[in-house]
Amino acid sequence: MPITYRPARDRDLEISDRLVVASINDLTQRHGFGPMAASRPPAFQLFSLKDDADGLWVAEEAGEILGFAWSWVCGDLWFLAQLFVSPDHQGRSIGSELLKRTFEHAKNSGATNRALITFTFNTVSQGLYIRHGLFPRCPIYNFSVSRELLRDRLKGRQLRSVPLEETASDLQKLTRIDAGVVDVSREKHHRYLLSDKATKGVALYSGEECVGYAYVSSSGHIGPLAVARADALGGAFTTALALALEIGSPQVSAFLPGAAEAALKTAVEHGMRITVPMLLMSAREFGDWSGYLPRNPGFM
Numbered sequence: 001m002p003i004t005y006r007p008a009r010d011r012d013l014e015i016s017d018r019l020v021v022a023s024i025n026d027l028t029q030r031h032g033f034g035p036m037a038a039s040r041p042p043a044f045q046l047f048s049l050k051d052d053a054d055g056l057w058v059a060e061e062a063g064e065i066l067g068f069a070w071s072w073v074c075g076d077l078w079f080l081a082q083l084f085v086s087p088d089h090q091g092r093s094i095g096s097e098l099l100k101r102t103f104e105h106a107k108n109s110g111a112t113n114r115a116l117i118t119f120t121f122n123t124v125s126q127g128l129y130i131r132h133g134l135f136p137r138c139p140i141y142n143f144s145v146s147r148e149l150l151r152d153r154l155k156g157r158q159l160r161s162v163p164l165e166e167t168a169s170d171l172q173k174l175t176r177i178d179a180g181v182v183d184v185s186r187e188k189h190h191r192y193l194l195s196d197k198a199t200k201g202v203a204l205y206s207g208e209e210c211v212g213y214a215y216v217s218s219s220g221h222i223g224p225l226a227v228a229r230a231d232a233l234g235g236a237f238t239t240a241l242a243l244a245l246e247i248g249s250p251q252v253s254a255f256l257p258g259a260a261e262a263a264l265k266t267a268v269e270h271g272m273r274i275t276v277p278m279l280l281m282s283a284r285e286f287g288d289w290s291g292y293l294p295r296n297p298g299f300m
Contacts, residue, residue, distance in 0.1 A: 008056035075184035078111035115282035220249030
């Protein structure tokens with residue numbers, strides 16, 4: 001039967017998540033990193049589907065989903081969150097066909113920039129993206145450390161943290177910081193995070209000035225984190241590490257861009273180690289990646 005490409009529906013998302021997990025683990029195992037992904041409820045995918053259904057597509061054959069593509073738009077930025085094909089069906093041009101549809105999403109949205117985060121060792125995909133005008137911009141490393149080791153090493157200046165709420169005042173602070181750091185408003189994504197009971201968000205203060213924000217999930221993962229001043233990053237990341245310790249997860253992790261030198265230095269000083277290298281690609285440069293730590297490759 002021919003492969004059909006159609007917009008994703010609610011009931012497709014859990015199946016698609018399992019496909020994505022299998023595809024990621026196949027890739028990381030082939031490159032010597034072992035399995036790295038695990039299935040979880042597709043909450044952000046569902047949020048994105050309700051926000052902008054044109055950004056999610058599946059490839060299907062005889063009722064079986066073989067591929068999944070997911071993109072979102074904020075302002076003039078289009079971001080490819082996921083594009084994966086079942087390991088058993090790669091080489092059938094499924095990825096290229098899905099990519100065509102996601103690029104149509106970018107065009108129809110009026111976005112002037114396109115971006116994504118991919119595995120550094122996924123050279124085939126990088127070549128595909130370069131042919132479509134997305135170029136390597138910045139390395140991003142996933143760092144991780146055990147709670148026990150971090151607890152024994154935690155030190156350094158911390159900022160004052162105040163819990164974030166979904167109020168006009170807090171959203172205005174977040175929008176101001178994002179506009180200066182990643183060049184776009186992420187207000188709808190902050191609303192998503194602030195409604196997530198498994199995630200804690202805080203505003204970060206130096207004196208009376210709000211200089212940034214950070215989110216920490218119940219799994220001990222930090223991000224996104226952003227600072228409006230470069231000199232605040234070290235203190236902001238140390239504060240986030242302390243918040244992650246309070247949660248009690250056995251592991252603490254974060255995605256750190258190569259440009260975020262203060263966070264990289266702090267991570268190494270606290271015993272964190274690189275688990276997987278990734279790469280930001282985009283049609284044109286954007287944002288100040290010395291002051292922003294992504295949540296994950298799908299959220300940015």
